Amino acid sequence: MNIGTRKILDRSFTAVGIGSIIVMAVALMIVVVPIITNGIGAVFFTGTVEHRKMLFSEFKRGDSEGLSSEVASSERYRAKVYEMLTGFEAELETMAPEKKAEYKSKYAQVRAALQALLGPLPGDSAPMLTRFKYGQTRWEKAEEKLHDFLYESKWDNSNPDVMSKEYFVSRAISFQGTSLVKLFPYVKNNLEYMLLPEFTVYWGFITDSSVDSHFFGGIWPEIQGTFFLAVGAMLFAFPLGVVAAVYFTEYARPGFLNSMLRSANSTLAGVPSIVFGMFGLAFFINTMKVSESKSVIAGALTLAIMILPTIIRAAEEAILAVPKTYREASLSLGSTKWNTIATVILPAALPGILTGGVISLGRAAGETAPIIFTAAVSVGSAIGLADVFSSPTPALSWNIYNLASEHEAASQIRHVQYGMVLALVSIVLMLNLSAIVLRARISKKLKG
Amino acid sequence: MDARESSGSAPAQKATRDIYLPPERRKISGGDTTHISAKEFSIYYGEFEAVKRVSADILSKYVTAIIGPSGCGKSTFLRAINRMNDLIPSCHTTGALLFDGQDIYGKFTDEVLLRKKIGMVFQKPNPFPKSIFDNIAYGPRLHGVNDKKKLMEIVERSLKKAAIWDEVCDRLDKNALGLSGGQQQRLCVARTLAVEPEVLLLDEPTSALDPKATAKIEDLIQELRGSYTIMIVTHNMQQASRVSDSTMFFYEGVLVEHASTAQLFTNPKDTMTEDYITGRFS
Numbered sequence: 001m002n003i004g005t006r007k008i009l010d011r012s013f014t015a016v017g018i019g020s021i022i023v024m025a026v027a028l029m030i031v032v033v034p035i036i037t038n039g040i041g042a043v044f045f046t047g048t049v050e051h052r053k054m055l056f057s058e059f060k061r062g063d064s065e066g067l068s069s070e071v072a073s074s075e076r077y078r079a080k081v082y083e084m085l086t087g088f089e090a091e092l093e094t095m096a097p098e099k100k101a102e103y104k105s106k107y108a109q110v111r112a113a114l115q116a117l118l119g120p121l122p123g124d125s126a127p128m129l130t131r132f133k134y135g136q137t138r139w140e141k142a143e144e145k146l147h148d149f150l151y152e153s154k155w156d157n158s159n160p161d162v163m164s165k166e167y168f169v170s171r172a173i174s175f176q177g178t179s180l181v182k183l184f185p186y187v188k189n190n191l192e193y194m195l196l197p198e199f200t201v202y203w204g205f206i207t208d209s210s211v212d213s214h215f216f217g218g219i220w221p222e223i224q225g226t227f228f229l230a231v232g233a234m235l236f237a238f239p240l241g242v243v244a245a246v247y248f249t250e251y252a253r254p255g256f257l258n259s260m261l262r263s264a265n266s267t268l269a270g271v272p273s274i275v276f277g278m279f280g281l282a283f284f285i286n287t288m289k290v291s292e293s294k295s296v297i298a299g300a301l302t303l304a305i306m307i308l309p310t311i312i313r314a315a316e317e318a319i320l321a322v323p324k325t326y327r328e329a330s331l332s333l334g335s336t337k338w339n340t341i342a343t344v345i346l347p348a349a350l351p352g353i354l355t356g357g358v359i360s361l362g363r364a365a366g367e368t369a370p371i372i373f374t375a376a377v378s379v380g381s382a383i384g385l386a387d388v389f390s391s392p393t394p395a396l397s398w399n400i401y402n403l404a405s406e407h408e409a410a411s412q413i414r415h416v417q418y419g420m421v422l423a424l425v426s427i428v429l430m431l432n433l434s435a436i437v438l439r440a441r442i443s444k445k446l447k448g
Numbered sequence: 449m450d451a452r453e454s455s456g457s458a459p460a461q462k463a464t465r466d467i468y469l470p471p472e473r474r475k476i477s478g479g480d481t482t483h484i485s486a487k488e489f490s491i492y493y494g495e496f497e498a499v500k501r502v503s504a505d506i507l508s509k510y511v512t513a514i515i516g517p518s519g520c521g522k523s524t525f526l527r528a529i530n531r532m533n534d535l536i537p538s539c540h541t542t543g544a545l546l547f548d549g550q551d552i553y554g555k556f557t558d559e560v561l562l563r564k565k566i567g568m569v570f571q572k573p574n575p576f577p578k579s580i581f582d583n584i585a586y587g588p589r590l591h592g593v594n595d596k597k598k599l600m601e602i603v604e605r606s607l608k609k610a611a612i613w614d615e616v617c618d619r620l621d622k623n624a625l626g627l628s629g630g631q632q633q634r635l636c637v638a639r640t641l642a643v644e645p646e647v648l649l650l651d652e653p654t655s656a657l658d659p660k661a662t663a664k665i666e667d668l669i670q671e672l673r674g675s676y677t678i679m680i681v682t683h684n685m686q687q688a689s690r691v692s693d694s695t696m697f698f699y700e701g702v703l704v705e706h707a708s709t710a711q712l713f714t715n716p717k718d719t720m721t722e723d724y725i726t727g728r729f730s
Contacts, residue, residue, distance in 0.1 A: 254537075325574035328532060329636070333587040333643055334564030343586070348577055446577035447625055 032425070039422025042415045047200030049074050050119060051137035058130070058211050059204065070196055077193040080186065081114070082122050088180040106174055113149035114187070117142060118194060130212035131409075137216065138415070139197040146191055150184055205419055213379045214403060214416045221382040223423060225296070225393030229375060230365040232300025232388065233307060237364075238357050240304075241311030242346075245353075248312070249319045250341055269309035274369035276306040281373035294392035296383070299375020306370050307360040314356020318349035351442040358435035362428040368397040378402040396424040464505040467694045467708050483508035483647065483677045484529060489543035491524050491533065498524045500701040501543065508646075511669060511678040513692035513709065515685060517724065521701040522681045526649050528552075529679070530566035531559045547647075564591065567640035568649040572656050573632035575624035575639070580616050583624045583635060587643035602642050610638035611668050630661025637668060641676075648672065650680040654687065666691050685725055689713045697721045 001009075049070050056062045088107065092100055115121055119135035127133050136142035151168035172184040187194075208218030244265075252258045280302025284290045290298050322345050330340040346353075368376075376398035383391050403417045404410055410417075465480060484506040491499040499521040506512050514522040524533065531552060533539040545552045552562060564587075575583050584603040585593075593599055603620070607613040612634040616627070624635055633653060640648060650669070654662040669678060669691045682688050688695050689709055696706045697718075705712060705721045716722045723729055 323574070324535075325570060325572060326576060328535070328568075328570060329574045329576065329639075330586070331535070332530060332532060332563055332568040332570075333590065333639065334560050335587075335590050336560050339590060343590075344576055445623075447623070 035418060035421050035425060038415065038418035039420075039425075042205045042419025042422070043202055045200055045202070045415070046139035046197045047202065048135070048137055048139055048142060048195035048197050050135040050195065051200060051202075054134045054137055054211075054216050055204070058216060059208060061204070074194050074196055077190050078118060080190075081118070081183065081194070084180060084183045084186070085111070085114075085121065088178060088183075091179050103175075103178070106171070107180070109152065110149070110171060110175075110180070110183075113145065117145045117149055117187075117191075131215040134216075135195065139195070141412075142191065142195055142197070146188065150188060206423070209381050210379065210416075213407065214399075214413050215409075219396070219399075219416070219420055219423060221380055222394045222396045222399050222420060223427075224382045225376075225380075225395040226365050226397065226424070226427065228296050228383075228388060228393060229299050229303060229371060229395055230361050232296060233303035233364040234357065234361050236301060236304035237308045237311050237360065241308050241357075242315050242353060244308075244312045245315030245319055246341060246346075248316055250337070250345075265309050265312055269313065272369070273306060273367050274372075276302055277370040277373045279305070280370060285374060291390055294373070294375050294377065295390055296375055296388035296393050299371040299392075299395075300388075302370045302374045303364040303367060306367065307364050310360045310363070311356055314359070315349070315353045318352025318356070319345060321352060322348045348446060351439045351446070354442070355435045355439050358431050358438065362431040365431065366397055366424060366428050368401055371395055371398055378406070396420050396427075400424065464507055467706060468507045468510050469708075481508050482506070483548065484679075485544075485546040486525075487544040487546070489528075489541065489545045491521070491528055491539065491541050493536065494538040498701055499528070499698075502703045504696060504703055504706050506677065506679065507694075508677045509674050510693040511673050511680065511691055513688035513695045514679065514681045514698060515683075515688050515695060515724075516698035516704075517729065518683075520698040522696075522698045523651055525698070526651055526679060526681050527568075529647070529649055530563045530568055532568065534559060564643055565645055566647040566649060567643060567645035568651065569633070569636050569640055569653050571652040573629055573636055575627070575632050575635050577623065577625055579621045580624045580627075580635065581620040584639050584642045587639060591643060606638040606642040607635075609641050609672070610634045611664065611671065612638060628661070630657050630664060633657060633661065633665060634668060637665075641672075645676065647677045647679070650678065652681050652683060655683060662687070685713070697724065699724070 049067075052062050052067055052070065056064065056067055092103060092107065095103065111121065115124070115132070115135075117135055119133065120127055136145050147168075150171060152171050152174070154167055154169055155164045156167055157164035170184075172181055175181045175184075202218075205218040206223065207220050209221055210219065211217040248258070248262065252261070280298060284298045284301050285293065285295075290301065326344050326348060327340055330344045331337075335343070375392050376395050377392045378394065378399060380392065380394045383393050400417060400420045403413060403420065407413065464482060469480070482505045486502045486504050488501045488503055489499065490497055490501050502525065514526060516522045527533050528541065528545060529547070529552065533541075541553050547562065547566065551557065576586060578586070581599075581603055584606050585599045588599060588602050593602065604613065604617075607616060612631060615631060616635070624632065627635060633656075637648075637653075654665050657665065666687065669680065672678060673691075673693075680688075680691065692709045694707065695709045695712045697704045697712065697716075697720075699720055705716060705718045707717070712721065713725060716725065
């Protein structure tokens with residue numbers, strides 16, 4: 001091969017390498033940037049007076065004097081709305097029957113839209129669900145609801161060949177000629193005074209329990225559940241994995257059984273995680289009866305089985321990477337095999353073993369499938385340490401899926417979903433970072 | 449059996465004495481007993497016979513060098529003495545290798561105790577990734593010394609014996625991997641001495657070192673001569689002639705000649721030995 005071809009080959013290989021790295025980086029940005037920007041919105045956002053009311057009555061947080069003066073000032077602006085509503089209701093009674101029927105249904109829609117915006121109106125019965133006790137707590141949501149209030153959404157399905165198209169009709173036009181027509185510009189212009197938006201930092205999103213299935217409040221039960229599951233899995237899998245790795249590398253004689261065990265281990269690493277979930281349900285709960293039903297302990301055990309092959313492999317690699325001369329030196333000083341392993345080989349292999357461990361911990365924290373059948377519930381409060389043997393727990397990974405797909409009002413709580421994703425990503429990222437730092441520190445200590 | 453052995457061993461003992469104590473050499477007190485003795489000793493790697501029916505006696509407290517071309521089995525033989533070859537699963541032996549009259553490969557030999565008595569220094573310096581102090585104290589701690597003061601004494605004594613105390617006394621808590629290659633190797637000698645062995649096996653201890661560090665190790669061997677039975681495998685024939693009392697020449701697994709160093713290098717009996725030491729092959 002002549003020098004020109006060689007150079008072209010080298011350059012094109014470099015170009016392809018750089019290209020693929022760029023593609024990866026862009027893909028990562030596309031995923032991570034919205035997660036970060038939206039997820040941060042769960043903690044930092046423009047909150048309304050409704051948010052502060054909610055905090056005060058659900059979590060007993062905030063100062064009551066300031067709040068009551070705020071409520072008073074917002075009520076001053078709302079009073080006029082209520083006035084217009086009662087005025088229109090009176091007007092409705094005087095209308096001709098067919099007109100009355102027409103306006104009554106339209107008026108009901110207006111009232112509902114207003115309830116969603118401002119919370120219960122005077123004359124409403126006390127709502128059953130907490131989510132209906134308050135108006136919009138977040139300003140950007142309030143703006144969406146304002147749109148719903150101002151415009152009626154209609155569907156254009158005149159053309160059967162294409163999908164129906166949504167279009168909006170101003171409600172003000174349909175109330176032309178009644179006293180209610182003034183309500184729409186009033187609400188539009190004075191919404192700010194009725195809801196008093198202000199920049200809010202809500203750390204409670206991380207430390208609070210959720211209220212009314214994640215409509216309000218935070219994700220602490222999920223974070224705690226994830227922590228319990230991941231650490232629990234580690235407590236089982238790490239010691240077991242290291243012992244197994246020591247057996248494989250130091251004690252096992254090469255032979256049929258050993259190679260079978262090793263390939264079983266490798267196969268186990270490639271088993272889909274949902275299979276582990278089924279296994280956990282069938283074995284730990286139904287057969288071993290570690291708990292009546294779903295529980296943290298069953299989930300942790302299932303996750304432990306799932307990450308065990310990874311830990312064994314990482315520990316094996318780390319032990320094999322310890323220079324043979326350390327072993328020889330130790331043995332030549334009259335050390336027993338076990339002593340050599342405990343005092344020379346394991347300490348030298350520690351960075352690798354720990355790295356494998358922490359990466360597995362991150363994986364355990366992020367896995368969904370194994371805990372669906374064994375540990376996770378969608379809504380629940382934070383459990384105590386004593387409950388891990390009997391009670392299931394909400395967990396970040398499962399609740400991200402659940403809130404995004406199975407929640408009855410998934411579109412209302414996007415900020416919670418993104419907040420959870422960000423929390424999970426941060427936890428996993430922090431674990432991986434700590435693995436890197438840990439590794440660097442121990443390696444430095446070993447290298448002198 | 450008894451009669452044959454005694455009748456055979458008396459001339460052998462005398463021959464060994466000739467090997468180690470030619471007229472011009474100074475006798476070491478207590479240095480005329482057979483410490484290690486090989487009888488028809490063979491080492492196999494699977495089917496391959498790496499060391500072939502070697503018979504030799506090694507006197508205590510003297511320095512014995514083993515020379516020979518690469519792959520001649522000299523390292524294998526040395527490593528057999530403290531059973532380091534046990535690490536290689538396919539390795540097995542026939543014949544007898546005696547240490548103080550006890551068969552090293554006997555059924556009831558405790559290889560851990562044996563290695564405590566027969567220390568070894570390897571080709572590449574291999575200190576543990578621990579502090580200098582912990583490196584030296586590793587062996588004594590293994591054997592039950594935990595008293596801090598006593599450990600300090602042992603560490604100081606061992607480092608002084610290995611002629612490295614002056615260089616490291618102010619940084620005992622520093623990682624041993626921070627030392628230079630030569631220092632590391634002397635540290636390894638000190639680490640071996642700390643468990644108070646009777647025999648010191650040196651497997652090409654200077655092959656990874658520069659000439660200056662090599663000279664220091666050679667001086668060290670001279671210092672230790674008379675206190676320990678030393679066996680050194682070396683590629684460097686000048687080194688063998690400088691440091692040893694007697695020299696064994698191996699070729700293709702066979703012990704070709706075992707003679708006093710002076711004789712082997714000036715007046716070899718075997719033509720192969722002569723060819724090797726004169727550099728006709730290597």
